Amino acid sequence: MTAPALVLDGVTHAFGDRVALDGFTLTVAPGQVTALVGLNGAGKTTALRALTGRLRPGGGTVRVLGHEPSRLPPAVAARFGHVVGAPLVQPELTVVENLWCAALLHGLRRRRAAEAAHDTAERLGLAPWCDARARALSAGNHQRLGIACATLHRPAALVLDEPTSALDPQGVVVVRGLVRDLAAEGTAVLVSSHHLDEVARVAGEVVVLHAGRDVGRLEPGGDGTTDGTTGGTSIEQRFFAMVLEADTSSGTGDRPGTRTGGPA
Amino acid sequence: MSAAALAAALRIEGLRLRRSPVAVLAAVLLTALVPSASVGAVALARSPHAAAPTAAKLAPYAAGDLAATHLTVCAQVLGVAALVAGGFVVASVFGRELETGTAGALFALATPRAAIALARCVVVVLWLAACVVLTVLLTVAVSAVVATGGGSGASGAWREAGRAVVSGLLGVGLALPFGAVATVTRSRLATVGALLGVVALTQVVVLLGGGAWFPYAAPSLWAGLGGPAAAAAVGVPHLLLSATVGPAAVVVVVAAWHRLTDV
Numbered sequence: 001m002t003a004p005a006l007v008l009d010g011v012t013h014a015f016g017d018r019v020a021l022d023g024f025t026l027t028v029a030p031g032q033v034t035a036l037v038g039l040n041g042a043g044k045t046t047a048l049r050a051l052t053g054r055l056r057p058g059g060g061t062v063r064v065l066g067h068e069p070s071r072l073p074p075a076v077a078a079r080f081g082h083v084v085g086a087p088l089v090q091p092e093l094t095v096v097e098n099l100w101c102a103a104l105l106h107g108l109r110r111r112r113a114a115e116a117a118h119d120t121a122e123r124l125g126l127a128p129w130c131d132a133r134a135r136a137l138s139a140g141n142h143q144r145l146g147i148a149c150a151t152l153h154r155p156a157a158l159v160l161d162e163p164t165s166a167l168d169p170q171g172v173v174v175v176r177g178l179v180r181d182l183a184a185e186g187t188a189v190l191v192s193s194h195h196l197d198e199v200a201r202v203a204g205e206v207v208v209l210h211a212g213r214d215v216g217r218l219e220p221g222g223d224g225t226t227d228g229t230t231g232g233t234s235i236e237q238r239f240f241a242m243v244l245e246a247d248t249s250s251g252t253g254d255r256p257g258t259r260t261g262g263p264a
Numbered sequence: 265m266s267a268a269a270l271a272a273a274l275r276i277e278g279l280r281l282r283r284s285p286v287a288v289l290a291a292v293l294l295t296a297l298v299p300s301a302s303v304g305a306v307a308l309a310r311s312p313h314a315a316a317p318t319a320a321k322l323a324p325y326a327a328g329d330l331a332a333t334h335l336t337v338c339a340q341v342l343g344v345a346a347l348v349a350g351g352f353v354v355a356s357v358f359g360r361e362l363e364t365g366t367a368g369a370l371f372a373l374a375t376p377r378a379a380i381a382l383a384r385c386v387v388v389v390l391w392l393a394a395c396v397v398l399t400v401l402l403t404v405a406v407s408a409v410v411a412t413g414g415g416s417g418a419s420g421a422w423r424e425a426g427r428a429v430v431s432g433l434l435g436v437g438l439a440l441p442f443g444a445v446a447t448v449t450r451s452r453l454a455t456v457g458a459l460l461g462v463v464a465l466t467q468v469v470v471l472l473g474g475g476a477w478f479p480y481a482a483p484s485l486w487a488g489l490g491g492p493a494a495a496a497a498v499g500v501p502h503l504l505l506s507a508t509v510g511p512a513a514v515v516v517v518v519a520a521w522h523r524l525t526d527v
Contacts, residue, residue, distance in 0.1 A: 053371045054527045069372055070525065074269060078374035088369035092283040101279070104272040107374030149369075 003066065004029050005157040005188030006051060011060030012212075013046055020046040021057065022212035028188040030156065033179060035199035036192045037218070037239060038209035044192040047209070048084045048161050051190070065157050078107035081155035083163065087146020091135035095126050095145055098134055102149035120152035125174055139166040147175055151182065158182060158189045164198055176202050196235045206235075208242050215246035265379045272375050273383035281387045286356040290349035294395045298345050299403040302338040303410055306330065324491070334407040335400070335424035339487035342399060343431035347480070348459065350392050350439025355455035357384050358517065359446035368527045381521035385443065385514045389436060396432030400425050427487055434483040434503065437510025443517040447524070470494075479506040 004027035013021045021043045028034045036044050049055040050062050053069035062069055065076050072080065088102050096117050103113030121127050124144050129137060134145060143166045151158065160179075164172045179189055179202050193199045199206055199220065206218040218238055281287045308314050309322035319326070325333050358381075361367040370377050404425055439459075446455040466480040470490060475481035476498050483506055484490070486498040 049368070052368070054368045054525070056525055064372065072372050074266065074374045074376065077372050080372050082372065083369070085368050086365040089366070090280060090283075092285070093280065097279065101276045104276055105370075105373045105375045107269075107272075110275075146369075 002030050004063075005065055006159070006190050007061065007063040008047055008050065009061040009063075011047065011050060011057045011062060013050065013055070013057040013059075019212050021050075021060075023060070024209065024212060024214055025060075026190075026207060026214065028157075028190050030186045030188050031183055032205065033183045033189040033191065033203045034205045034207060035203035035220075036190060036207050036209055037194070037196060037199060039243065042209045043212040044209055045084065045161060046212075048082070048159050048190070048192055051159050052082045052084055054084070074107060078153065079156040081106070081150040081153065081157070082159040083146050083150045084159060084161040087143070088149040089134050089142060089146050092133065094131050094133055095137070096121060096130040098145060099148060099152060103152055106153035108153060116152045120148045124148045124178065125170070140168050140171050143167055144171055144174070147178070151178060154182065154185065154187070156187055158187050160189070161192045162194065163191060164193065164195060172198065196239055200235050208239060210243050210246045211250070213246070216242045218242070265376055265382070269375045269379040270383060273379040274386060277380070277383040277387045281357070281391055284353075284356060287353050287388075287391060290353050291391070291395045294342075294345055294349050294392075295399050295402055298338060298341050298399045299406050301341055302334050302403050303406050305337050306333050307410075324488075329420050330411040331404075331407045331418075331421035332424050334403060334410070335421055335428055336488055338400060338403040339424060339428035339431045340484060340489045342396065342428050343435045343483040343487055343489075344463070346392060346396055346432040346435030347438050348463065349395070350388070350436050351442045351459035352456065353388055353392065354439050354443045355446050355452045355459070357388055357446075358443040359450065359452040359455050362447065362450035362527070363452060365527070367524070371524075371527065376522070377524060378518050378522040381443075381518045382514065385440060385517060388443075389440070389510070392436040392439070393433060396429060396436060399432065400428045403428070430503075431483045431487045434506045437507060437513075438480055438483075440510045440513035440517070444513060444520055447517060447520045476502045477505065479509045482506045 006028040008024055008026045011021050011024045024043065024047060026034070026036070026047070036047065038044050046055065050057045051064060051069055053072065056070060064072060064080055067073065067076050088105070089098050090101070093101065099117035099120055100113050103116045104110070108116055121130050124147065126141065126144060126148060129141060134142065137145060143163070147160065147163055150160070163175050167175060176198070179191065183189055191199060191203065203220050206220050208215050208218060218235055220235070305322055306325045308318060309325035314322070325337060361370070370380060407421070442455050442459055445458045446452065449455060462480055466478065469475055469478045470481050470485065475485045475490065475494065482498050482502040485494045486503060488495045
């Protein structure tokens with residue numbers, strides 16, 4: 001059996017009195033696309049920050065390609081990519097310069113970095129803006145550039161936080177295609193998103209995180225459709241039912257800040 | 265940290281600094297204002313039309329070899345100007361990404377954060393050192409034009425030019441600790457506040473007579489800003505203490521970026 005590329009095992013973390021992750025466990029195998037969904041404050045970004053080494057959790061084990069993420073050896077880090085929050089984009093540099101810098105930071109040699117920068121700009125539809133400063137880009141193209149910077153070295157493990165939040169429909173299709181291509185090459189992909197229909201299209205597994213805990217799995221397009229509908233129940237309805245059940249069973253449904261509710 | 269990682273970081277940080285508005289503005293202000301102020305202050309000191317308070321303030325520049333005096337003023341101004349300009353550049357280079365959250369993207373990369381921080385220190389020092397040398401050369405050039413026909417003690421002028429370069433380079437080194445301040449505070453404004461605080465503190469220390477052993481005061485005092493007696497009190501040990509501040513700050517900044525967390 002192939003070892004998982006991304007591992008969160010019993011991870012706990014709190015910001016003061018507020019519990020962000022409560023024994024959260026998740027693994028993503030090579031070639032697998034897993035989506036992490038949840039309400040605001042559910043703990044998604046905390047989990048992703050722990051995976052990128054930006055935050056050392058209070059407890060539990062975190063591994064990226066078998067290593068502790070805050071101490072990744074350079075050769076291992078060269079096979080990892082991530083966009084969590086602000087991307088690896090410098091506003092004063094042009095699109096192609098940003099890509100070139102990202103390629104160097106990912107460990108590519110100078111000549112290969114220049115080739116990867118131009119190839120990636122073409123692949124993600126950024127070629128028309130190659131010489132534009134990043135600060136002049138629209139929010140959507142800025143997000144595309146961030147994803148391009150995180151993936152131009154074709155990583156073996158990839159973490160993306162809300163990768164399509166600012167994208168137009170064409171951009172969503174481009175990023176979806178990129179994620180599928182990388183997974184086909186064997187990349188383990190973990191995506192956090194609020195767009196339930198979108199994750200249903202791209203992910204093989206949808207994990208619901210609520211109040212820092214894994215409260216279940218959603219079947220993406222379970223009846224073979226690609227719109228996330230199973231037996232006439234949309235993925236959105238199933239998500240809210242799962243969250244409501246978690247609140248009810250833990251007795252937190254009436255607590256301020258944890259009340260949940262779905263569409264009527 | 266491998267040589268390849270450091271080389272990559274140097275290429276990237278060199279490009280970023282060349283595109284940084286703060287670094288470009290600092291270079292323009294240093295190379296334009298310091299020569300102008302040096303020549304202008306001496307011209308004012310020797311003008312019969314200068315107001316009495318101004319003439320009194322600039323009295324030390326009213327006599328002596330013209331070119332040497334231009335470069336004496338340059339040395340006195342450049343120590344402080346390089347510190348302030350460098351402080352702004354360092355605040356921007358180390359503080360902006362921590363303030364905006366972009367620093368999070370520098371985690372888990374093949375190029376370690378320690379290499380990136382070291383490369384930033386190196387390119388900032390090279391950039392500001394080049395500005396210091398260019399500023400002194402421009403002052404020499406402007407002085408040569410102004411002093412034409414007025415006679416010049418060449419050896420005295422070149423000695424003062426050397427003093428200006430050393431004073432400016434010491435100012436550059438003294439700016440580097442603000443990279444650590446930016447890393448800890450994660451704020452450019454707080455870093456600039458700390459810079460202004462240190463400049464003010466230096467004035468107080470000098471007023472209290474403890475300047476020679478205070479690293480931020482020694483370069484300017486040595487350049488003559490506190491008068492001939494204060495300048496004579498500053499020796500090689502005092503200047504060496506000032507010179508160690510920069511390398512020590514590099515070690516601290518690199519370690520702080522290596523240990524960075526909760527970004």
